[in-house]
Amino acid sequence: MIPWLTPMLEQLFVEAAIETLTMVAGAAFIAILFGLPLALLLHATDRGGLAQNGLVNRPLGLLINAVRSTPFIILMVAIVPFTRLVAGTSIGTGAAIVPLALASTAFIARLFETAFREVDRGVVEAARAMGATRLQILWKVLVPEALPGLIAAVTVTLVSLVGYSAMAGAVGGGGLGDLGIRFGYQRFMPEVMASVVIVLILFVQGLQSLGDWLVRRVRRR
Known part of the structure; x- marks a missing residue:
């Protein structure tokens, strides 16, 4: 697959890529599942909304902003007890999905809310x-x-999750980030680090291109 890597490293690379895809897909699914209702609630209870209610809108908005403003690496460490409660462990791919989903839910909820605001009143x-x-x-x-805006929001979130998943590898989350840290950085193997960077770039480019294509298709309809 990658000519400058040994067969053992190639196998580790494939496993790490699958772990990254699992983290991104799992976190994105949870983020959309919870982020869409949250965005609708924020939009409906906002000033001039269908069910204007500041007592609901302001605390919910503050909570979402608090999660969004917390650096992901700090958020991962801060919610370790919650991660253990949900996943049974704080390391590994399954455990990494918990903070990834939490961070991306707050992120995508705001993006969805923005898409709803752009709908003609x-x-x-x-x-x-x-x-x-x-x-x-x-x-x-x-x-x-708001469907074109929602698809664009999902695309941006998926791209962000690829970066978040790489950070998750720094604290035992697995995936390409973990492979890059353990072999590329700690074992001084620049070819591994370069391979990780190239694959992550390809992931991001592929997701962005697919998202842009879907947005264009939906807008034509």
Whole structure:
């Protein structure tokens, strides 16, 4: 696969790449699952929203901002007890998904909220005039209308998760970051570090290209 690596390192590289993909996919799934309802709640309870409620909007916004503003490497260490409670351990790929999911949920919730804000208010008002309920407006009007922005938000989140997953390797999270630290840095093997960087760049480029293509397809429709 990579001509300048030994067969043993190639095998480790494949395993590390699979671990990285597992972390990114698992964390992204959880982030979308929880981030979308959070974004809808933030948008609905915001000033001028469908269910304006500052008592809900402000504390929730502060909590999301607090998670977003915490550097990921610090967040990983800070929630180790919670990670152990959820995953049963604080090291390994499965454990790394917990802080990755937490960080990306806060991140994607804000991006989703921004996408909802860009929806033409006239469309929402038209739905209300036709008798649509709040839930119907949120799920059947806002989400479809904001779909290109939502896909773009998912793309940005996936790209960020690739970087986060590499940081997770520094504290025993596994994946390409762990491989780069253990072999490329600690064992002074620059060819391994270079290979990790190249593969991560290819991951990011592939995700970005796929996301951009999906956004263009959805906008045409």
